[in-house]
Amino acid sequence: MGRLSSQRHFRYCVDVKSGRHFLQIPGPTNVPDRVLRAIAQPTIDHRGPAFAALGRDVLDGLKRVFQTSGAVVIYPSSGTGGWEAALVNTLSPGDTVLMAETGHFAALWRDVAVRLGLRVEFLPGDWRHGVDPEAVAEQLAADRDHAIKAVAIVHNETSTGVTSRVPEIRRRIDAAGHPALLLVDTISGLGTADYRHDEWGVDVAVSGSQKGLMLPPGLGFNAISDKAIAASKTARLPRAYWDWAPLVKDQTSGGAFPYTPATNLLYGLREALAMLLEQGLPAVFARHCRHAEATRRAVRAWGLELLCLNPDEYSSSVTAVLMPDGHDADAFRKIVLDRFDMSLGTGLGKVKGRALRIGHLGDFNDLMLAGTLSGVEMGLAASGVPFTRGGVTAALEYLAK
């Protein structure tokens, strides 16, 4: 008997799940244990004093994360519920909205607007660039009688890993002397990349809980400028659930909610906001940038192509990668899931099957990223996709500096 019995079992190397799943879709993200424990606290009376303190805490914290001194409202809804809220509170039937096709979620938001009875000018796009500020400027210049009531864009396109330069858009609106409201979807931007609601002059921001805020899905947010509040007084799209008025009124009078709020998710939100603010937003954004850069270095080392073409528009929360022709992204994703217990993001809409998305946002660190990129590299090897080894090494060299 020359070998340890434990060595005898090499042949049983079957795939049985053990250890933590790597949830590397671009949201929902890995929810920190600390947030999960917070969510598991017993539900309380939403009309009692303990809830009032909770309500104030989460609204105060959200304002700091949105970088606004204006109103913030919280809905029990998906993040996309916030899209509908942004529109129905500010616009009237038949109003025109200028939107831009930056990806799948921009297209879905357009669909919402159309369903609600709005007219949409949809700037075409190739899903590889952010909103073109010049194209916006042209549209606004041509809109001499101000039919366009709002410009609605996506800050960080979760489907493509491409960001749009929000302050540039604001500058074009201002330069045109156009009164349109600026509505911004920052669902996967908030808490992962700098977003400055007041400084950038955004009128309504839309966000959700399950991305940079490190929560499970179930909460939608709007941050609202005074100009948008004013617009809501005359806007005539029918609204009830999404109406800002009682929410804004109640929050100024102490944190109560006009409906039964999603108490346990708010527990988690309080904890997640505390974590973000303990770390400091600049550190949070810097971490996301580092991880995005490390990821891109790995992608380049593998010889694969980034979907995003403009380095000024790289997302710091998600990197979309094009698969070589003849290789299906979803087949690759299935191999990675089955063999390495990691979920990667599927290509959506126009890039279905052609792109995969690596989420590197939320409660994340260097070694989790190393594991993530290792899973991609091993998956490439296992699935027969042509690539060059060394992506992980390239990332580690960058991260170790």
Place this chain on the structure above:
Amino acid sequence: MGRLSSQRHFRYCVDVKSGRHFLQIPGPTNVPDRVLRAIAQPTIDHRGPAFAALGRDVLDGLKRVFQTSGAVVIYPSSGTGGWEAALVNTLSPGDTVLMAETGHFAALWRDVAVRLGLRVEFLPGDWRHGVDPEAVAEQLAADRDHAIKAVAIVHNETSTGVTSRVPEIRRRIDAAGHPALLLVDTISGLGTADYRHDEWGVDVAVSGSQKGLMLPPGLGFNAISDKAIAASKTARLPRAYWDWAPLVKDQTSGGAFPYTPATNLLYGLREALAMLLEQGLPAVFARHCRHAEATRRAVRAWGLELLCLNPDEYSSSVTAVLMPDGHDADAFRKIVLDRFDMSLGTGLGKVKGRALRIGHLGDFNDLMLAGTLSGVEMGLAASGVPFTRGGVTAALEYLAK
């Protein structure tokens, strides 16, 4: 030294919180530990195979609890979001809805309908009775050209502890040969009292997570008849977030959701449904009935008055009690909260300050009820409300049988 040192401290009998809070509002209810632990599981990919199984489980379980073989949809929303969904999917601008003023929530639902551009016939009520089937019959008989497109009522009025006899309403609609849809709010009815969607001929039921389903708030539900599905094809109220179509389509094709679902609340829902079905719905309803009857016996023994006047319409989930003239219900509730760490329901709307509500629903048992009624009895003594002792004893005698 004649006394034990531990006896010396009687004088320090200050009020410091210890032990479990008694959450006896009529919802959110006491969430079982088992459900809280389920909610604290790590969030997963909502487009992966594990989620598909979760989605199927919760939809299957919900159908059993609604007692329907039709469609059920789940929204990340408050329960009241389901009100809006029921209306926008079935009705068109200017349609007439017949509603009945059974309490605060009936009035709020009416407000939603009006805001959405519907015309509401609102049968008056005294908040102490359920919907009068004869009054409904009269309205329908008078509506010869079928302007009324829907009858919308509340099964269990959480604000009053009065139920409405849903099958009686259905019978009157049928007897009149009227094509109106029957919409029913069973937010605090579902999982606490028998609710038979198919057998009763309800077209759209509205419910939420935080009552008999023993979850935190954050999920809204609709159960939908085929007739309602058919109506949704032609209904013209604008809708996007609440649109049934993609939800119904996706659920038949395997449990996926058209938006990011509230995964962790769905974990809790799966666990809560399992608990209800393990116990068996008849046992669940019987338990609620017993606790409601024990509560009413306590109230009568104290010499206080029930808000609900018709024994056929007693709620099994909540009992509203009128305070004697000159005694404020909210002052009483504050004493109970401060001294005995129990939350009771406030009087809402027209009975603000005059009624208090005792919730005895959800994850509850005899000893928790005994503690609850003891808190009310001690609170009555402590707050100077005139009453007769013996309510707890009366309840115990009933429960011990």
Place this chain on the structure above:
Amino acid sequence: MGRLSSQRHFRYCVDVKSGRHFLQIPGPTNVPDRVLRAIAQPTIDHRGPAFAALGRDVLDGLKRVFQTSGAVVIYPSSGTGGWEAALVNTLSPGDTVLMAETGHFAALWRDVAVRLGLRVEFLPGDWRHGVDPEAVAEQLAADRDHAIKAVAIVHNETSTGVTSRVPEIRRRIDAAGHPALLLVDTISGLGTADYRHDEWGVDVAVSGSQKGLMLPPGLGFNAISDKAIAASKTARLPRAYWDWAPLVKDQTSGGAFPYTPATNLLYGLREALAMLLEQGLPAVFARHCRHAEATRRAVRAWGLELLCLNPDEYSSSVTAVLMPDGHDADAFRKIVLDRFDMSLGTGLGKVKGRALRIGHLGDFNDLMLAGTLSGVEMGLAASGVPFTRGGVTAALEYLAK
């Protein structure tokens, strides 16, 4: 159809568990959610800096609860492991220990001493009184050559609900000019009744996690006087696991442990200590006294007999009640468990079948006590034990004052 369908189900009143179990044994006690969540935190490196802070926190907090400035040691063990630690660190083979038969746990501690090779003088007792200080004084006076090396007594006899007056014993030892060490089991005393290690002159205290400290079982404690430390230098009973020396050395140098500590229970201990100290020990003790007095009033109103005969020796954490002749306490307990989902303490040793024990300690409040006493009262009715109604009412009257 005259009745609501929900009323039809009265006949199904089967016993299906719902709601929270009432854990009213005198330990383990109801662990607060807050402590359970603390215990569920991820385990960390016990040799790292985060653990060092944890170790310091729990040792500092324990000292405050023991009311000592001396050493405290923590074992991964049951509370009774602390019995063995107290003996092996201070005594040598053949040494005499003076003990007193106050109940089941005193008898078990005696057995441990005998097994370890000690000689035990065991003062007889009737299980209805604490240690008789005069009897101790007589033994010590007769022990002219100081063969007795330790007096070992139980502060709060969990099996009988009788306390012993520790300071009185100390006074007799001092009055006799006897050098014996004073060892005290305060397993169910600590955190429920005043215990003053330094002021009372105790040499070694023994305690555990699962009583007044509101934790699950799994930790044993010793609080140690300088005199006991000195005795440990020459004591010759063999010891390894229980040896104080490395524990005392490590704690003065910063909180590390010579073995792998029970990290997650220590998380819970930190949280539980914080809760006790937030409330303030005097308030904690006062709460226990109130609940014990309310319980005794209920017992008297039922016409039942307390096991403890001396009012100066009533326990504030547990009340033992004698069943009327011909009625088995365990049969009664089974009915209460099956029908009302409450665990009561069994009679142990000499009072097996004759006594039941009501635990009213730890994380507890007035309404939980009301539920507990209601369960006993309903159980008495359900099991045919002769009693007078009104126990719960008597308790409520006392508590409402």
Place this chain on the structure above:
Amino acid sequence: MGRLSSQRHFRYCVDVKSGRHFLQIPGPTNVPDRVLRAIAQPTIDHRGPAFAALGRDVLDGLKRVFQTSGAVVIYPSSGTGGWEAALVNTLSPGDTVLMAETGHFAALWRDVAVRLGLRVEFLPGDWRHGVDPEAVAEQLAADRDHAIKAVAIVHNETSTGVTSRVPEIRRRIDAAGHPALLLVDTISGLGTADYRHDEWGVDVAVSGSQKGLMLPPGLGFNAISDKAIAASKTARLPRAYWDWAPLVKDQTSGGAFPYTPATNLLYGLREALAMLLEQGLPAVFARHCRHAEATRRAVRAWGLELLCLNPDEYSSSVTAVLMPDGHDADAFRKIVLDRFDMSLGTGLGKVKGRALRIGHLGDFNDLMLAGTLSGVEMGLAASGVPFTRGGVTAALEYLAK
């Protein structure tokens, strides 16, 4: 403004903790969420029927993991408490035990034996090999009058990453016709490498909760042969807490415990055993072997030296690595902890400062290992230790096959 604002923050790349800590000491190991949630269940009556079922489940499961049909006992203790239990139950004062210096824990066990009054023959060792079967054979052959009552060895030396070939030792004892008992510490072996209590003829096995069993620390185990049970009847070392007799008696009569058991850790144990048995022990061992082999390939690629010299004795749970001369292992570990939030094992005893230990055991998977090795590789770069890049790549190539 050419750059996205999110890019501006690269300069803030400070180290702020985010994401999960990598706990890669060789125990405590990463406790699965599922186990943590199990531990957070409310504590129950340890004398009630629910506990009896729990007790049976954990004893049955442990027997399957120890691969024994004999008795297993569970202590609330550290794993090393099981060392003391193994000795005091089988030996008498002055008995001789043959032990072998395979590492730090072997030396500590020796110390325990000496403290308890046993005579120890300690075979010398270089900490880089397991127990030499020939050396054992020689000692036994020389022991003609059978003074040696037990041979006590460590299966998997956690301090060195070296295993001992237990069946080989048994064979030598049998070949010598020697009656000595075989005692085996498999604290970090159980659940990570094949351990066959009955087949290998071990008399007493010692284990603990915090390694392959994936629990927090706090439980110690003994698996006991009939021969050891027989020995315990005449063994005369004093024992009380560790006495097998009441534990063995109670477990055959249905799962009760003679002391208050560590209920919540037992909840976790039930869950962890279920996980191991769901995966299947062969798959569990194969996974550990794969990860150990991948780790060794990384170490070799870095040009570093393994502490273990004999490939037949490689541990599958921990790999100890020698640092190049002039480089302190603890300084390296501190850099890894501070920069990459990973805990590695320190060198203990004779290899303090010279060796570091990488734990790759318990609830673990390929991507967690990839993250772990990445942390080591980046740490080597960051700390100026001479090494060759490519360790991670070598591991990935092996794992991807």
